[in-house]
Amino acid sequence: MGADTGRGNPGTEQLPGEGPLPGTAPFRRSVAEHAGEVRRLLEPVAEAVAARVEELPLRAARGRILAADLPAPHSLPPFDNSQMDGFAVRTADLRRAASAGRAVLRAAAPIPAGPAPAAGEGVELAAGTTAPIMTGAPLPAGADAVVPVEAAEPPRFPAAGSPVGLPAEVEPGQFVRRAGSDIAAGDVALRAGAELTVRHLGLAAGLGFERLTVRGRPRALVVATGDEIVPPGRPLAPGQIHDANTTLVAAALDADGWDVAVETIASDTPAEFLDRLRAAAVSHGTDLVLTSGGISQGAYEVVKLALAERGVAFGSVALQPGGPQGLGILRWDDGTGTPMLAFPGNPVSTYVSYEMFLRPAAADLLGSAPRREADGVLTAPADSPPGKLQVRRARLLDTGPPARVELVGGPGSHLLHALAASDALAVLPADAEHLPAGSPIRVLLLEEHGPRPHRTPDPRET
Numbered sequence: 001m002g003a004d005t006g007r008g009n010p011g012t013e014q015l016p017g018e019g020p021l022p023g024t025a026p027f028r029r030s031v032a033e034h035a036g037e038v039r040r041l042l043e044p045v046a047e048a049v050a051a052r053v054e055e056l057p058l059r060a061a062r063g064r065i066l067a068a069d070l071p072a073p074h075s076l077p078p079f080d081n082s083q084m085d086g087f088a089v090r091t092a093d094l095r096r097a098a099s100a101g102r103a104v105l106r107a108a109a110p111i112p113a114g115p116a117p118a119a120g121e122g123v124e125l126a127a128g129t130t131a132p133i134m135t136g137a138p139l140p141a142g143a144d145a146v147v148p149v150e151a152a153e154p155p156r157f158p159a160a161g162s163p164v165g166l167p168a169e170v171e172p173g174q175f176v177r178r179a180g181s182d183i184a185a186g187d188v189a190l191r192a193g194a195e196l197t198v199r200h201l202g203l204a205a206g207l208g209f210e211r212l213t214v215r216g217r218p219r220a221l222v223v224a225t226g227d228e229i230v231p232p233g234r235p236l237a238p239g240q241i242h243d244a245n246t247t248l249v250a251a252a253l254d255a256d257g258w259d260v261a262v263e264t265i266a267s268d269t270p271a272e273f274l275d276r277l278r279a280a281a282v283s284h285g286t287d288l289v290l291t292s293g294g295i296s297q298g299a300y301e302v303v304k305l306a307l308a309e310r311g312v313a314f315g316s317v318a319l320q321p322g323g324p325q326g327l328g329i330l331r332w333d334d335g336t337g338t339p340m341l342a343f344p345g346n347p348v349s350t351y352v353s354y355e356m357f358l359r360p361a362a363a364d365l366l367g368s369a370p371r372r373e374a375d376g377v378l379t380a381p382a383d384s385p386p387g388k389l390q391v392r393r394a395r396l397l398d399t400g401p402p403a404r405v406e407l408v409g410g411p412g413s414h415l416l417h418a419l420a421a422s423d424a425l426a427v428l429p430a431d432a433e434h435l436p437a438g439s440p441i442r443v444l445l446l447e448e449h450g451p452r453p454h455r456t457p458d459p460r461e462t
Ligand SMILES: Nc1nc2c(c(=O)[nH]1)N[C@H]1C(S)=C(S)[C@@H](COP(=O)(O)OP(=O)(O)OC[C@H]3O[C@@H](n4cnc5c(N)ncnc54)[C@H](O)[C@@H]3O)O[C@H]1N2
Pocket: 003, 004, 005, 006, 007, 224, 225, 226, 228, 229, 241, 242, 243, 244, 245, 246, 292, 293, 294, 295, 296, 297, 298, 301, 321, 322, 323, 324, 343, 344, 345, 346, 347, 349, 413
């Protein structure tokens, strides 16, 4: 199974793992039962996050969730204006002056786009005249249509007072963009709960908003444990390995919209581990602590030793990889608590734990992207441990349905290279031991997490 047997010996005489651990009794659970516990653990996190909002400049708000309905402070367009470079006309004047389908009006002073005359000095189109008008310029009072310059005779802008030939039959409203025809002042421009897209930000800018109030993000503290763990970028001494787990979990959390802090606590001493964990949790103001490693049956399982008396339960779930798990509200000395999940240390076990437990609960309660699933069929036989749901790394050879599924690498939970080559997780049911080629299975798709599909309310629907 590729499972490791716990931590190295830090050189003490007394094995700290000896004897029963005080505190919460160990559990044995099915995957569904543990998923339910993780969901319950996340409920107060979702409540805490829902109570937080922050104001962000528009571009910083992309991808965030709008906290409250956003009413339009003014209409769009704010005033009637021309859709074309052309001539503002009174269509009734054209009809009155009609001769053989054309009409001749006198050119008034041109109206550029830009600052409008002060209130009370509004431009009015005198009867029998037509005003050269530029795209976006305010329509003069009395005008009810625009004729594009190409349709005039001559097809260019003349000096004021010159005759302009125009079509006699023009529909009222032609090439006029009416005030409020996009959105009227006071109407809801964006609804609370919208995941802000580039297009939403454009609308907010067009309505004059410089900043938007968005929901706070859930905060997670991701902790690597173990004195053999070295952050990437540093050389390895004999017996050491690079920390892959915090990157796996933190990058997945990033993609799901969490505000993530990462800490490596390379101490196998419970008291020191707890002190450093507390300091990191306080400085990040975290909603959830996520650890990896230090929870199975070894003599120096620091996470278990430090936290089992503090409200965190440890036990096993009928899952491979990801069997050892810990979960609870971590009670600090001052009586406050922080929800925490302890994932097993093997990298694939940590990643599978995230995908099986935290991601679905977060999608449900915090609104992050739900993972897609599909029906698949095995292209080769596979064995699975009795009584455990086995999650194998896999590639989809086509989209099916059912998709043809090729398992990648063995079941070992240390196989990072095979994990990197996979784009799906194949779920081999707990009651299956030998699955022949062609067996139907469920697959969990591991595409990069994207925006929540079709979860943004349409503000135009009330
Ligand atoms: N006697 C038993 N031994 C083990 C059992 C068991 O039931 N009985 N379960 C095995 C299983 S399954 C797993 S999974 C592991 C889980 O152990 P821990 O959570 O205590 O993890 P560690 O012992 O700390 O580490 C396991 C393995 O993973 C490597 N590791 C740890 N952290 C990282 C990291 N941040 N990046 C990369 N790799 C990491 C560590 O070096 C070990 O190789 O226990 C089995 N043993």
